[in-house]
Amino acid sequence: MISTFAQLEKDSNTVSWDINCGNMTSSIPLVIRDLPEEKLLMPDGKLNIYNTNTHKNILCEMPDVSPEYQLTDIPGVIGDFPEVNVSFKDPACSKTKALFPTGNLIDSFNNILLTCIDVVVPMIIINAESLGITGYENADEIENNKILQDKIMEVRLGMGAKMGITKKDGTVMSETDLKQSITQPKIAIISPPLDRGDINIRYLTPKSVHSSIAVSGGCCLAAACCFSGTVASHIYHSYNDNSIVNIEHLSGISEFSITRNGDHIEYTGAQRNAQILMKGEFFIYNPSLELDSVMSSFTWP
Numbered sequence: 293m294i295s296t297f298a299q300l301e302k303d304s305n306t307v308s309w310d311i312n313c314g315n316m317t318s319s320i321p322l323v324i325r326d327l328p329e330e331k332l333l334m335p336d337g338k339l340n341i342y343n344t345n346t347h348k349n350i351l352c353e354m355p356d357v358s359p360e361y362q363l364t365d366i367p368g369v370i371g372d373f374p375e376v377n378v379s380f381k382d383p384a385c386s387k388t389k390a391l392f393p394t395g396n397l398i399d400s401f402n403n404i405l406l407t408c409i410d411v412v413v414p415m416i417i418i419n420a421e422s423l424g425i426t427g428y429e430n431a432d433e434i435e436n437n438k439i440l441q442d443k444i445m446e447v448r449l450g451m452g453a454k455m456g457i458t459k460k461d462g463t464v465m466s467e468t469d470l471k472q473s474i475t476q477p478k479i480a481i482i483s484p485p486l487d488r489g490d491i492n493i494r495y496l497t498p499k500s501v502h503s504s505i506a507v508s509g510g511c512c513l514a515a516a517c518c519f520s521g522t523v524a525s526h527i528y529h530s531y532n533d534n535s536i537v538n539i540e541h542l543s544g545i546s547e548f549s550i551t552r553n554g555d556h557i558e559y560t561g562a563q564r565n566a567q568i569l570m571k572g573e574f575f576i577y578n579p580s581l582e583l584d585s586v587m588s589s590f591t592w593p
Contacts, residue, residue: 308475314507318376318564346386367544368504379561393455397521407523411515413508415478427483431501489540490528504543511560514548
């Protein structure tokens, strides 16, 4: 099937049509399992999704058990819900032209060492010490630290431009685009693990701190751990072609898988769960010009 994702910003009426979202992806197969078209779209419990925002394929799988679903829990979500395994195929170069878009495993910006990488989502990875923090701060401590936020914004604008991140229409994002973007590039502030994980993260999306970690961001950081010489690999380095990376975050520890063939990443993924919150019809009155333009471009059945 074909899918287009939209993301809303909580503090404005901005809509992004550029993203790759693992959490939203994981909800799709559960919704389809509730439709008459289930047997057509998911004959073996697997669903192939083509994401028009990144022009990449995503495989979702829902294991069947009696009476209906395999249930699982994930950090940051209270309760057990239907399990969905999400895998991104050939996830590198989602919005840029290279796995390491600047051509370097490590770059320096304002004396801050960092790694720019594009796996599922373009992201800038920074060691917390380079920003003058521990990496174990809570969300408020990061979001309310104006000096830190100014440093991060400078990094986003400076390195985002060097990454050559493209918009959905294929044009490269300008500095103004980057400054206004609610999705790109993401920021990962990393530090050594405190518990049973391999690496610790504070994940910015890109201006607010995620309460746990996004599927896309976790996959991207896990990939960076698999390449020697990145900022992430200095904390944790996996040498295996089939790797599992356990990432600590504000809500616990999440597991991400990487399947490689040399320098080529074939798949990366994670286990999620999904729940249906409501069903029915909804109506949009006075849509924004951007939303109206996008919706009118679709051909509805």
